[in-house]
Amino acid sequence: xxxxxxxxxxQAVIVLLVVSTLVFFLLRVVGDPATLMLxxxxxxxxxxxxxxxxxxxxxxxxxxxxxxxxxxSLNLGRSYRYKQPVVNMIKDALPFTLQLVGVSLLxxxxxxxxxxxxxxxxxxxxxxxxxxxxxxxxxxxxxFWLGLILMMLFAVKLKILPPSGWxxxxxxxxxxxxxxxxxxxxxxxxxxxxxxxxxxxxYMKAAKAKGVSPFRLYIxxxxxxxxxxxxxxxxxxxxxxxxxxxxxxTVFSYPGIGRLxxxxxxxxDYPVVQASVVLMALLFVVINLIVxxxxxxxxxxxxxx
Amino acid sequence: MDxxxxxxxxxxxxxxxxxxxTAVEGVGxxxxxxxxxxxxxxxxxxxxVTALSILRLLADNALYVSGDIQFEGQNLLExxxxxxxxxxxxxxxxxxxxxxxSLNPVHTIGKQISEAYLLHIxxxxxxxxxxxxxxxxxxxxxxxxxxxxxxxHQLSGGMRQRVMIATxxxxxxxxxxxxxxxxxxxxxxxxxxxxxxxDLQEKNDLAxxxxxxxxxxxxxxxxxxxxMYAGKIVEEGTPEAIFFEPMHPYTEGLLKxxxxxxxKVDELFVIAGNVPNPSTYASGCRFHDRCPYATELCxxxxxxxxxxxxxxxxxxxxxxxxxxRGGAHVD
Ligand SMILES: Nc1ncnc2c1ncn2[C@@H]1O[C@H](COP(=O)(O)OP(=O)(O)OP(=O)(O)O)[C@@H](O)[C@H]1O
Ligand code: SF4
Ligand SMILES: [Mg+2]
Numbered sequence: 018x019x020x021x022x023x024x025x026x027x028q029a030v031i032v033l034l035v036v037s038t039l040v041f042f043l044l045r046v047v048g049d050p051a052t053l054m055l056x057x058x059x060x061x062x063x064x065x066x067x068x069x070x071x072x073x074x075x076x077x078x079x080x081x082x083x084x085x086x087x088x089x090s091l092n093l094g095r096s097y098r099y100k101q102p103v104v105n106m107i108k109d110a111l112p113f114t115l116q117l118v119g120v121s122l123l124x125x126x127x128x129x130x131x132x133x134x135x136x137x138x139x140x141x142x143x144x145x146x147x148x149x150x151x152x153x154x155x156x157x158x159x160x161f162w163l164g165l166i167l168m169m170l171f172a173v174k175l176k177i178l179p180p181s182g183w184x185x186x187x188x189x190x191x192x193x194x195x196x197x198x199x200x201x202x203x204x205x206x207x208x209x210x211x212x213x214x215x216x217x218x219x220y221m222k223a224a225k226a227k228g229v230s231p232f233r234l235y236i237x238x239x240x241x242x243x244x245x246x247x248x249x250x251x252x253x254x255x256x257x258x259x260x261x262x263x264x265x266x267t268v269f270s271y272p273g274i275g276r277l278x279x280x281x282x283x284x285x286d287y288p289v290v291q292a293s294v295v296l297m298a299l300l301f302v303v304i305n306l307i308v309x310x311x312x313x314x315x316x317x318x319x320x321x322x
Numbered sequence: 323m324d325x326x327x328x329x330x331x332x333x334x335x336x337x338x339x340x341x342x343x344t345a346v347e348g349v350g351x352x353x354x355x356x357x358x359x360x361x362x363x364x365x366x367x368x369x370x371v372t373a374l375s376i377l378r379l380l381a382d383n384a385l386y387v388s389g390d391i392q393f394e395g396q397n398l399l400e401x402x403x404x405x406x407x408x409x410x411x412x413x414x415x416x417x418x419x420x421x422x423x424s425l426n427p428v429h430t431i432g433k434q435i436s437e438a439y440l441l442h443i444x445x446x447x448x449x450x451x452x453x454x455x456x457x458x459x460x461x462x463x464x465x466x467x468x469x470x471x472x473x474x475h476q477l478s479g480g481m482r483q484r485v486m487i488a489t490x491x492x493x494x495x496x497x498x499x500x501x502x503x504x505x506x507x508x509x510x511x512x513x514x515x516x517x518x519x520x521d522l523q524e525k526n527d528l529a530x531x532x533x534x535x536x537x538x539x540x541x542x543x544x545x546x547x548x549x550m551y552a553g554k555i556v557e558e559g560t561p562e563a564i565f566f567e568p569m570h571p572y573t574e575g576l577l578k579x580x581x582x583x584x585x586k587v588d589e590l591f592v593i594a595g596n597v598p599n600p601s602t603y604a605s606g607c608r609f610h611d612r613c614p615y616a617t618e619l620c621x622x623x624x625x626x627x628x629x630x631x632x633x634x635x636x637x638x639x640x641x642x643x644x645x646x647r648g649g650a651h652v653d
Contacts, residue, residue: 218423219418219420219423219424220423220424220425222379222418222424223416223418223425223426223486223489224426224437225379225410226379226410226411226415226416227411227415227438227441227489228407228408228409228410228411228412228438229407229437230407238426238429241428242428315428316427317427317428317473317475318427
């Protein structure tokens with residue numbers, strides 16, 4: 018177990034290294050921040066000065082080594098555009114994203130599991146067909162579009178929720194529902210299917226032969242076994258969730274890491290982009306580690322390894 | 323003596339996408355207290371369906387078309403689902419063919435053994451746990467305390483089948499239905515499991531309905547045998563009768579399949595052809611396309627299970643008739 022966790026942590030470090038390297042080089046390929054930061058009548062000399070002050074005049078390998086050093090020592094530098102330390106900007110934005118992702122997960126997963134179990138137990142009933150239709154619809158609608166529709170409906174037409182911004186729980190509802198939808202619908206499907214296949218297992222029949230009630234049979238014997246597949250799905254979907262948070266934050270002008278990242282990309286604000294991307298990767302890795310731990314809690318076959 | 327379990331004229335169908343199939347037709351038998359009834363037949367002949375139907379554990383697409391299942395004088399088919407739950411695991415329990423997949427992978431052995439006890443007899447978890455350890459010891463599991471805390475994947479197939487027996491026996495049932503409990507195990511383990519079962523039968527006056535496709539096992543343990551073919555009983559009788567004087571050509575064939583010590587491996591006999599699928603059951607004798615004595619009559623008319631000269635079998639002909647006609651049979 019200890020060895021396993023050690024291996025996972027090493028993997029996490031490698032992922033972070035690869036991501037930071039990628040973001041470093043990709044940024045340097047796509048554009049030059051200095052040209053965007055100068056006013057139109059600046060001279061060639063002004064340009065060279067700016068590049069020097071940003072450290073962008075150095076050979077690329079030197080820049081890379083410096084960047085890695087800075088990252089390792091959590092020295093994230095200053096934003097080119099806002100001139101403030103990137104650490105502060107991240108510190109401001111991170112809680113918002115954590116809230117959004119956290120609420121979405123809480124909203125999506127437990128509810129979806131309950132619905133999925135219901136659909137499996139009452140398969141081919143009205144409940145099941147309604148769920149199937151809703152989940153298919155939910156999955157095929159892209160999140161930016163869903164976000165806009167929800168905004169139109171609840172903010173513009175019904176005026177019961179704020180269309181964008183932040184500050185209260187109400188502001189969180191539309192973005193998190195939008196973000197949760199994709200994960201929720203796939204979790205419902207996965208729970209239903211996995212529950213159906215578990216219900217065909219011999220041990221379910223054996224449990225029934227002992228005289229257990231349907232509730233105990235489905236929840237006590239079936240659900241925990243089905244969750245193994247559901248957790249696998251969730252660990253895969255976490256990446257989509259984080260990616261989705263970028264879209265959702267932008268649609269709802271929600272001040273999280275995603276919006277910070279998009280705004281920074283527009284102006285080639287290297288330090289901000291690098292820091293937010295690496296942070297996203299870190300979030301991804303951490304959530305995956307938690308999911309892995311959950312596995313071993315649920316499935317004893319993994320525990321011994 | 324009165325029968326503990328009496329099944330009369332049981333017919334079971336399944337709704338399938340291809341239409342309704344009849345898996346079991348007009349099956350009747352009885353099991354007395356302390357008696358071991360063996361049900362034999364090749365794969366797919368309806369043994370498991372018959373067994374599962376008693377505890378009403380058949381899949382949702384099953385239809386009980388006719389018949390009744392009397393247990394201690396009450397028809398199980400008329401009980402409510404709740405009343406049925408009280409019988410499952412307490413008065414009648416069941417063990418299954420696959421010890422590898424019949425235990426829940428995420429629960430400890432002790433929890434699975436004690437579950438029925440907690441449901442039917444004792445609310446106290448500690449006492450139930452202790453009882454499960456006692457049961458493990460009874461079925462000969464060494465180091466029972468440790469095994470109770472372990473998970474199914476940590477045990478061998480033979481151990482798991484012992485666990486299944488412990489689970490089935492914890493409430494001291496009157497009837498144990500064992501659906502091919504030894505098929506998935508190797509020969510030495512098979513013998514051990516059979517010993518445990520016969521032991522239980524004797525000590526607890528337990529009735530056992532033992533399902534198998536292996537006649538060699540049956541010879542050792544059965545008090546009474548029913549032979550099933552394609553959803554119907556084709557012959558029944560005591561082990562002496564079945565083994566020394568089989569009346570039905572199918573039983574004859576099954577007996578020939580038992581390997582003998584003095585036989586070379588390449589001489590092993592198999593009944594030609596396959597068990598028909600329920601969807602293709604024809605109107606005549608269901609064995610006719612594999613039967614060496616089949617006549618035109620056999621193709622047209624289904625023989626009934628009848629008592630003749632003290633023997634019950636379903637064939638248009640007596641062995642003597644068949645001998646006179648000869649038949650295409652080659653030994
Ligand atoms: N739920 C079901 N739906 C449709 N057909 C079924 C169902 N359960 C069983 N059957 C069919 O009923 C027939 C009898 O099956 P059964 O499981 O009783 O055979 P068996 O004698 O136990 O064979 P085996 O030795 O392989 O266990 C088979 O043809 C099987 O396909
Ligand atoms: S009835 Fe005919 S086909 Fe059927 S077992 Fe007897 S002889 Fe064979
Ligand atoms: Mg079977």
